Amino acid sequence: xxxxxxxxxxxxxxxxxxxxxxxxxxxxxxxxxxxxxxxxxxxxxxxxxxxxxxxxxxxxxxxxxxxxxxxxxxxxxxxxxxxxxxxxxxxxxxxxxxxxxxxxxxxxxxxxxxxxxxxxxxxxxxxxxxxxxxxxxxxxxxxxxxxxxxxxxxxxxxxxxxxxxxxxxxxxxxxxxxxxxxxxxxxxxxxxxxxxxxxxxxxxxxxxxxxxxxxxxxxxxxxxxxxxxxxxxxxxxxxxxxxxxxxxxxxxxxxxxxxxx
Numbered sequence: 485x486x487x488x489x490x491x492x493x494x495x496x497x498x499x500x501x502x503x504x505x506x507x508x509x510x511x512x513x514x515x516x517x518x519x520x521x522x523x524x525x526x527x528x529x530x531x532x533x534x535x536x537x538x539x540x541x542x543x544x545x546x547x548x549x550x551x552x553x554x555x556x557x558x559x560x561x562x563x564x565x566x567x568x569x570x571x572x573x574x575x576x577x578x579x580x581x582x583x584x585x586x587x588x589x590x591x592x593x594x595x596x597x598x599x600x601x602x603x604x605x606x607x608x609x610x611x612x613x614x615x616x617x618x619x620x621x622x623x624x625x626x627x628x629x630x631x632x633x634x635x636x637x638x639x640x641x642x643x644x645x646x647x648x649x650x651x652x653x654x655x656x657x658x659x660x661x662x663x664x665x666x667x668x669x670x671x672x673x674x675x676x677x678x679x680x681x682x683x684x685x686x687x688x689x690x691x692x693x694x695x696x697x698x699x700x701x702x703x704x705x706x707x708x709x710x711x712x713x714x715x716x717x718x719x720x721x722x723x724x725x726x727x728x729x730x731x732x733x734x735x736x737x738x739x740x741x742x743x744x745x
């Protein structure tokens with residue numbers, strides 16, 4: 485086990501050593517969750533964690549209700565901006581020296597998008613603070629079945645321990661934590677949860693080893709399957725998302741590839 489761990493914690497591995505406050509544009513989120521605005525009309529969504537992302541702001545413009553949660557939302561706006569800009573710089577530094585991205589991936593363009601998302605987030609949070617709540621997994625301040633659709637991106641799987649394919653050498657987000665977090669996401673959903681990404685931070689990327697165990701443990705009547713968005717974050721290999729459903733919910737725009745019981 486020690487040899488395997490040391491091999492994975494190689495010089496070229498990307499170890500962030502913390503969860504960065506790092507957001508995506510609304511268009512990126514729509515793409516990696518494999519969603520369409522028309523299919524979301526009339527549904528109440530949770531974005532957990534929302535980070536300094538623009539999805540909630542863009543959804544509002546399309547008439548879709550989203551509540552975003554993040555443990556840092558209790559900070560004042562100037563501190564949120566400072567933290568996000570520092571973490572964009574940290575990610576750029578670490579990603580530039582890591583070996584998991586394709587050589588042709590444009591990191592500068594990618595990070596410009598993050599700064600644009602941050603500006604949109606700060607503006608929308610000032611105008612609609614009720615849509616942004618300070619909270620974190622694995623305990624959320626919502627009643628059972630509060631949302632039609634629960635979304636979670638770039639926390640589960642990605643921040644698992646480095647030796648398991650994640651970004652974090654001494655991560656607290658091990659398989660036991662994932663079990664609790666996934667149970668909480670299901671609890672607050674009326675019937676649909678989408679997670680992205682569910683692959684390793686490696687080249688080539690592959691399905692994260694936690695996925696099989698978590699799918700095998702899903703309680704009835706929940707079921708899960710992979711979906712394959714067209715979103716490009718610079719990886720090559722297997723880069724799926726995970727859709728969890730229970731009977732009575734309707735999944736929109738999801739590939740049937742990779743279906744699992």
